[in-house]
Structures are given as structure tokens and as C-alpha cells.
């Protein structure tokens with residue numbers, strides 16, 4: 001049985017892909033995921049693809065945690081900053097984010113806390129920059145902003161592939177997923 005699709009209000013900043021406020025048809029039921037919707041679309045071209053997976057690693061043809069066993073690359077779309085934001089810390093791979101706030105964005109800052117990039121977050125929780133190079137000073141800082149609140153990463157990072165540390169369990173000291181402000 002298919003769970004009903006979750007319809008959220010649209011993001012003005014979101015310019016590519018299908019309608020921003022609605023999940024793609026490639027999502028199907030997933031009982032252990034807060035939204036109840038898990039990506040079933042494989043690598044079909046879509047801004048909402050593979051939430052929770054290490055986006056840039058796969059686009060570079062790498063096989064992070066067995067996510068790209070065929071090593072298929074998509075280097076033109078290996079955007080420097082890519083990831084998924086969630087409302088639950090340990091969401092499983094491929095789970096669409098639940099309750100994405102309509103004004104949610106990821107901000108990329110320099111180490112002086114000046115905002116350099118603002119990345120919209122779509123209905124699946126995915127976000128990305130527009131260039132395959134950083135275009136901002138690295139190391140960078142990052143935070144999620146929504147509903148007038150902020151959830152910031154304290155440390156500066158050099159790798160823009162957020163989900164390589166923000167896995168379901170968390171790696172390299174990350175507590176788990178990138179989270180919306182609570």
C-alpha cells in the first residue's frame with residue numbers, strides 16, 4: 001500500500017526540477033521513516049534523489065558505504081555542497097525528510113561567520129550548491145536556518161559532501177543527520 005504523498009508549501013528560491021513542495025513519484029512507503037516515504041527511484045535524474053546518501057561521492061563515481069556499486073559517475077553534477085536535512089537525528093538512508101519548513105535553507109559561511117551561499121532545501125530535505133567548485137573560502141562553516149531559528153555546525157569543514165559525516169549513525173564525530181533547528 002502506498003502512503004499518501006506529503007504536500008508542503010512551495011519554496012520561492014527553488015528553481016530546478018519538479019514542483020518544490022511535493023515529493024517526486026519515485027518515493028514509496030517506508031514504515032521506519034518519519035515521513036513514511038523512501039526513495040525508490042535509483043539514479044533517475046531528480047533533485048529529490050537518494051536523500052541521506054553521500055551525494056557528491058556518488059556523482060564523483062565513488063562507492064561510499066556501497067551506495068554506488070557500479071561506480072557510475074556524474075561529474076558535471078558533482079556540486080561542491082550537497083546533502084540532506086532532517087527533523088529526526090538518525091533517519092535511515094533514502095528516507096525523505098518529514099515536515100520541511102517552507103523557508104528552510106542551508107547557509108554556507110566563511111570562518112568569520114559571513115554568509116557566502118544560501119541553498120534552498122526541497123521537499124525531500126535535499127540541498128545543493130550550483131557549482132562543482134566551492135566558490136567560497138574553504139574551510140567553510142555551515143548552518144540550517146528555518147522559522148527564524150538557526151542550527152549551526154560549530155567546526156569549520158573542508159568537505160562539502162555533508163552526508164559523508166552526517167550519516168544515519170554519524171561519522172567523524174557528527175551526531176547523525178544535519179537537522180532543522182528544533
Ligand code: HEC
Nearest residue numbers: 043045046047050051052053054055058067068074083126
Ligand atoms: C548512487 C549515486 C547517486 C547518489 C547517491 C546521488 N546521485 Fe544525484 N545523480 C546521480 C546520477 C547518475 C545522476 C544523473 C542521472 C541522469 O542523467 O539520468 C544524478 C543527477 C542529479 C541531479 C541533476 C538533476 C537534474 O534535473 O539535472 C541532481 C540535482 C542530483 N543528482 C542531486 C543529488 C543529491 C542532492 C543527492 C544526495 C542527497 C544525490 N544526487 C545523490 C547519481 C547519484
Ligand code: HEC
Nearest residue numbers: 142144151152153154155159162165172173174177178179
Ligand atoms: C568531516 C565531517 C563533516 C562534514 C563533511 C560536515 N559536517 Fe556538519 N558536523 C560535523 C560534526 C563533527 C558536527 C558536531 C560538532 C560541531 O557542531 O562542529 C557537525 C554538526 C553539524 C550541525 C549541527 C548538529 C546537527 O546534526 O544538525 C549542522 C547543522 C551541520 N553539521 C551541518 C552541516 C552541513 C550543512 C554540511 C555540509 C555543507 C556539513 N555539516 C558537513 C561533521 C561534519
